[in-house]
Amino acid sequence: MQNLHYIALFATVIVVAASMVEAFFLARKARKDGKAYQWHEMGLSLADMIGRKVMAFLPLSLATPIFAFAWQHRLFTVEINSALAVLLLFVGQEFCYYWYHRASHRIRFFWATHAVHHSPNELTLGTAYRLGWTGKLTGTAIFFAPLVYLGVRPEVVLATLSLNLLYQFWLHTTWIPKLGWFEYVFNTPSAHRVHHASNVDYLDANYGGVLIIFDRLFGTYVEEREDEPCRFGLVHPTTTHNVLVNQFEHWISLGQDMKNSGNVINAIGYLTMPPGWAPDGKGTTTEELRQQHAAEHEVAGAVGAR
Incomplete structure (x- = not known):
């Protein structure tokens, strides 16, 4: 265990x-x-990492009781002592990660933490470790508990997740091009650029960690297009230099919406529905933004045809 810490x-x-190193090169460029590099973005990412270490x-952490319960009632006891066991653990963890990541975008309660990761308006390696301070408090461990319930030791599950996140570090770049056949199976910088883009056509796509096959299987894969450059950041961009605002603004807005919702049903809706949901159906969810986008294109096409 001590070796793992090292x-x-x-x-x-x-x-x-x-x-x-990347930041210095980008600043020089x-x-x-004739532009100014946004060093405060790196500062926010470093503050995020330090905060999570604290x-x-x-x-x-809610992971401890959730994993403890799953381990206590496990169906089997799985030993990771063969190539097949490693492969099955890898694929199983990827499957769980896909649904965790998808829920983090589609359920506002989880999005309040995950939005911190998407807050940078430029995609750099520093973005990779801006993950939000409140992840331990939201119970996302429940998405990985099935692996523990099947008999994989909790510490092995968490170590595998750490390796998954470490792989994703290099994906947060704009200077690595498409990688040919690699794009069909694995998550790549190109696929992850789409994931971080706020363009309407790119929203809620490419949730995979190491693999991209579950996105292809479940219909959430979107390819990066030359005619649609990625615009990074949130749909409603944040430009704050304040780490506390960066970490908690989405929790505060969620709390305000629930407080002003008018009734319990609407309050639960704000908590569990996608970001941008509104009880009157006039919100800014991905689906509603795409409907608006399509309507604007239709109007523009009609005007252009005159």
């Missing part, structure tokens, strides 16, 4: 160092182009 520390140092010392 490995995690080493990985953190490498990740931060690589992101800083920005100066040549949170790790607090006994507030």
Whole structure:
């Protein structure tokens, strides 16, 4: 276990160092182009990482009781002692990660944390470790509990998830092009650029961690297009330099919507429906934004045909 802590520390140092190197190169390029590099974005990401390291010392995680219950009532006891067992664990974890990630975009309660990861208006390596301070409090461990229930030890599940997230570090770039056949099976920078884009055509797509096959299987894969450059950040962009605003603004807006909802049913709707949902059906969910977008194109096409 101590060795795992050393490995995690080493990985953190490498990740931060690589992101800083990229930041210096991007800042230099920005100066040549007569622009200012947004160093505060890197600052927010570093503050996020430090905050999560501090949170790790607090006994507030819902993963512990959820995993403990699942392990206590497990169906089997699985030993990861063969290539087949490793492969099955990898695929099973990817399946769970896909649904965790999809829920994080489609259920506002989970989105309140995950929106922090999507808040940067530029996609850089620093974005990879801006994950939000409140993840431990929202019970997302429930999405990985089936693996524990089947008999995989909780610490193995968590270690596998850490490796999944480590793989995703290199995906947060704009300077790596499409990678040919690799795009058909694995998550790539191109696929992940789409995931981080706020363009209407790109919303709620490409949820995979290491693999992209579950997106293809469940109809959420969207390919990056040359005629539609990715616009990064949230649908309603945030430009704050304040780490507390960055971390909690979505929780505050969720609380305000629930408070002003008028009744319990609407309050539950704000909590469990997708971001942008409104009880009168006039919100800004992905589906509603696409309907508006299609209507605007239809009007523009009709005007252009005159």
